[in-house]
Amino acid sequence: MAEDGVLDSLIIGAGPAGLTAALYLARFNRQIALVDGGASRAAWIPTTHNFPLFAEGIGGPEILARQRDNLAQYGVSPVRAIVSGLQRQPGHFVAILEGDSPIRQVRARRVLLATGSVDIEPNLPNLPDAVQRGLIRYCPICDGYEARGQKVGVFGHGARGLGEAIFVARSYTRDVSLLTLGEALSPEDEARAGEHGVRVITAPIEALEVEGERISAIRAGGQEHRFDTLYSALGLKTRSDLALSLGAEHDESGALIVNDHCRTTVPGLYAAGDVVRGLNQIVVAMGHAATAATDIHNHCELPTEDEPSGNPQG
Known part of the structure; x- marks a missing residue:
């Protein structure tokens, strides 16, 4: 801790991004704190084969534990707490931490x-x-490679749901159904689904059959539909409220917009991982974290006021 x-x-x-950033900054000999709300989306992953170096696959909980x-x-361990507020003051930020211990404040330059x-x-x-239970993949x-040639169902509607169903049909299997949970598709979307061989089931879900760690059958509109794998494509809730409270620029979903150094438009405030607009992948999140941590290290001695609108400073 600095003298002040x-x-x-x-x-x-x-999660993967925060832990990676903490590793980089610790190895840069920086004074840091890492706060963990205990709700990393990575913890939901039963097994991923898309993470380099683990040919046999690795689960999200094991990634986080390692x-x-x-x-x-x-010498760095996550502090289990929720940051309930973040304020920007001249030269530093003040974060309000709530957890098992009494509410306290943490001050940091970035x-x-x-x-x-x-x-x-x-x-x-x-x-x-x-x-969250892993009964449906996300x-x-x-x-998707592990589902190639299988019967796949995708929960979703609108452009996002249809887009993911078409992605699966183009990439992995021709046996894809879009389950819209009672939502109708536009005639244009119906036509697109037909072009890619995606079956559309618009009836609401009436009942489910669960076998082990998956949903094996769904009853909708009085008919039973059986699947090998199910995906959800209903969208995300981005946890960007702290940044939005400071006026950070974002897209229509709340995902933060950052520059090449992972700086938001709030001077001194960085973002990495799924809170950032872009591809939600662990390796991408880790890349964001490495970029942000290195930029933080390189600018620690400079006042945040020298970072107007999040633009690079050399």
Whole structure:
């Protein structure tokens, strides 16, 4: 800790992005704090084969555990708390932490948001958390290869749902159904689905059949539909509220817009991972984190006021 009690950086979020940023900054000999709200989306991943170096696949919980163990070698452990408020003051930020211990404040010259996002769960009978439980997958980029040639169902509607169903049909299997949960498709979207061989089921879901760690059958419109793999494409809730409260630029979904150094439009405020607009992948999140942490290190001695609108400073 600096003599004035102000950290070099506060990292909010301890998923793959936050843990990577903490590792880089610890190895840069920076004074940091890492806050973990305990809700990393990566923890929902049963197994991914899209993460380099693990040919046999690796689960999200193991990725996080290995990262935490690595970070512990440098004397850094995540602080379990929720950051309920973030204020910008001259020369530093003030974060309000709420957790098991009394509410306290942390001051840091720069803040990195690695707060991620959370999938919107499909409204299924008696199964409110199917995505979090791993009964429904949420990333065909990560594991669609394992579903090649299978019967695949995609929960979704509108451009996002149809787009993901077409992605699966083009990439992995020709047996794809789009389950719209009672939402109608436009005639144009119906035509697009037909062009790619995507079957559309618009009836609401009436009942489910769960076998082991997957939903094997769905009853909709009085008919039973059986699937090998199900995906949800209902969108995300981006955890960007802290940045939005400071006026950070964002897209229509709330995802933050950053420059090549992962700076937001708020001077001194960085963002990495799924909270940033772009491709939601672990390796991308880690790349964001490495970029942001290095820029934070290179500018620690400079006042944040020298970073107008988040533009690069050399």
